[in-house]
Amino acid sequence: MTDRCEGELLGALQRGDERAYTELVRANTGKMLAVARRILKNDEEAYDATQEAFLQAFKAIGSFQGDSMLSTWLHRITVNACLMRLRHRKRHPETAIEELLPQFDETGHRIESGPAWTEGVVDRLESAQLRKVVRDAIDRLPDNYRTVIVLRDIEGLTTEEAAVALGVRPEAAKMRLHRARQALRTLLAPHFAAEAE
Numbered sequence: 001m002t003d004r005c006e007g008e009l010l011g012a013l014q015r016g017d018e019r020a021y022t023e024l025v026r027a028n029t030g031k032m033l034a035v036a037r038r039i040l041k042n043d044e045e046a047y048d049a050t051q052e053a054f055l056q057a058f059k060a061i062g063s064f065q066g067d068s069m070l071s072t073w074l075h076r077i078t079v080n081a082c083l084m085r086l087r088h089r090k091r092h093p094e095t096a097i098e099e100l101l102p103q104f105d106e107t108g109h110r111i112e113s114g115p116a117w118t119e120g121v122v123d124r125l126e127s128a129q130l131r132k133v134v135r136d137a138i139d140r141l142p143d144n145y146r147t148v149i150v151l152r153d154i155e156g157l158t159t160e161e162a163a164v165a166l167g168v169r170p171e172a173a174k175m176r177l178h179r180a181r182q183a184l185r186t187l188l189a190p191h192f193a194a195e196a197e
Helices: 007-016 018-040 041-063 069-088 127-139 145-155 159-166 169-191
Strands: none
Touching: 007 018, 007 041, 007 069, 018 041, 018 069, 018 145, 018 159, 041 069, 069 145, 069 159, 127 145, 145 159, 145 169, 159 169
């Protein structure tokens, strides 16, 4: 993460060392800004949320116990700053998660919600148009589900790191991620379904 070990950096931050603050910002701004952009979909708001997150982190650094990595802690603060902005701005169109999850009949068997996907779905994802379709589908998910997909599947955090960033238990993060992926599959089904014969 930085030139010095994390424990040493944390100690310097908690002592108020300005060079440590600069080091923390330089090492993490790009990653935090990328997370904020993916959640907020607006560069100006992403910059503001990232700046707010660092200010909050600097104010709270004295109480940080080092239970997680500094970068994971910063992710959590950044995600929270983004979620606060989302709550205050006009809501984007969302689809209720329940409508997108698999349905089951009275015997417990899954009711197929659409046609099977074609074999070449992964190859088709290479095109810019289909990447946009996927991004737009992710944007339609409710905030809690969209955020966990962004953290796990786009940012590449582990489930445990995503849980810390979201302020939930790992089991809750896993459940959200599972439901988010199921819902995303439902939203994408019309784009990737095999052609009717």
